[in-house]
Amino acid sequence: GDSVTQMEGPVTLSEEAFLTINCTYTATGYPSLFWYVQYPGEGLQLLLKATKADDKGSNKGFEATYRKETTSFHLEKGSVQVSDSAVYFCALSGRNTPLVFGKGTRLSVIA
Amino acid sequence: ETGVTQTPRHLVMGMTNKKSLKCEQHLGHNAMYWYKQSAKKPLELMFVYNFKEQTENNSVPSRFSPECPNSSHLFLHLHTLQPEDSALYLCASSQDNGGDTEAFFGQGTRLTVV
Numbered sequence: 001g002d003s004v005t006q007m008e009g010p011v012t013l014s015e016e017a018f019l020t021i022n023c024t025y026t027a028t029g030y031p032s033l034f035w036y037v038q039y040p041g042e043g044l045q046l047l048l049k050a051t052k053a054d055d056k057g058s059n060k061g062f063e064a065t066y067r068k069e070t071t072s073f074h075l076e077k078g079s080v081q082v083s084d085s086a087v088y089f090c091a092l093s094g095r096n097t098p099l100v101f102g103k104g105t106r107l108s109v110i111a
Numbered sequence: 112e113t114g115v116t117q118t119p120r121h122l123v124m125g126m127t128n129k130k131s132l133k134c135e136q137h138l139g140h141n142a143m144y145w146y147k148q149s150a151k152k153p154l155e156l157m158f159v160y161n162f163k164e165q166t167e168n169n170s171v172p173s174r175f176s177p178e179c180p181n182s183s184h185l186f187l188h189l190h191t192l193q194p195e196d197s198a199l200y201l202c203a204s205s206q207d208n209g210g211d212t213e214a215f216f217g218q219g220t221r222l223t224v225v
Contacts, residue, residue: 034213043115043201043216089154093212098144098167099203101154 002027006090006102013080013109021075021105023064023090031092033057033066033073034099038087047075047088080109114138117202117217124192125225132187132220134202142207143185144214145177148199160185161207192224 006023013019025033032051036044048057053068062077073090090102115136124130136143145157159167160179174196176188185202199221203214 032213036216041218043117043218044203045216046213049213098156098159098212099214100156103153 002031002092002094002097002100004090004092004100004102006088006105008103008105009087010106010108013107015082015109015111016079017109019075019077019080019084019107021088021090021107023073023075023102025071025073025090025092027071027092027094029094030068031094033064034091034093035062035064035073035075036089036091036101038089038104040086044089080107082109082111085109115202115204115215115217117200117220119220120218121221121223123223123225124189126192126194128192129188129190131189132200132202132222134185134187134217136183136185136202136204136215138204138206138215140204140206140215141182142205142212143179143182144203144205145185145187146201146203148201148219150198154201158187189222192222194224197222197224 003026034049035047037047038044048059050057050066056065064075087104087106089104091099093099118133142161147155157171158177174191178186199219201219202217205212205214
């Protein structure tokens with residue numbers, strides 16, 4: 001079945017550092033890909049998405065590009081802030097199928 | 112109110128209790144979901160309701176019983192739970208039009224079974 005694999009955390013960075021969280025997927029067909037973020041004590045919020053190959057999703061300085069050839073959707077941000085500390089989930093959704101999530105990567109940004 | 116609202120935010124219950132979790136969505140969506148989030152485990156999809164019909168039940172124990180009276184409301188009835196059922200229970204909704212699904216989540220109910 002469909003699955004998502006993302007890098008294990010936790011990831012600890014200093015403020016203004018560059019962030020990469022790797023995500024690869026296995027799916028039949030051409031799924032849509034998502035990054036969700038979960039702040040402490042909250043539910044999941046959609047951060048960005050891409051619906052077809054070579055699409056780039058972006059929001060709040062975060063970016064991810066749908067790479068069909070490498071089945072990847074890595075999350076990047078050029079300069080992280082303390083307020084970016086959260087758990088980040090990569091997910092996919094195929095046609096008529098609910099979201100499938102990765103295990104999540106906890107990011108801690110220190111001042 | 113907007114978005115997806117879950118109540119209560121926190122719940123402590125004994126193993127012999129019966130309680131219910133409530134979810135309400137104000138987005139006009141036609142599909143609703145229950146997910147379980149446990150420490151150090153992936154998000155687990157429990158139930159899916161599409162147009163009020165249950166379309167998916169991922170081998171969830173019968174001590175969890177969902178109910179979807181209309182497309183805006185979703186309940187999870189809990190009975191005779193075990194301590195390992197302690198987790199964050201997340202409700203989500205989406206507009207299922209046969210295409211790819213982007214879900215909107217509530218803030219979750221933190222359940223502790225004692």
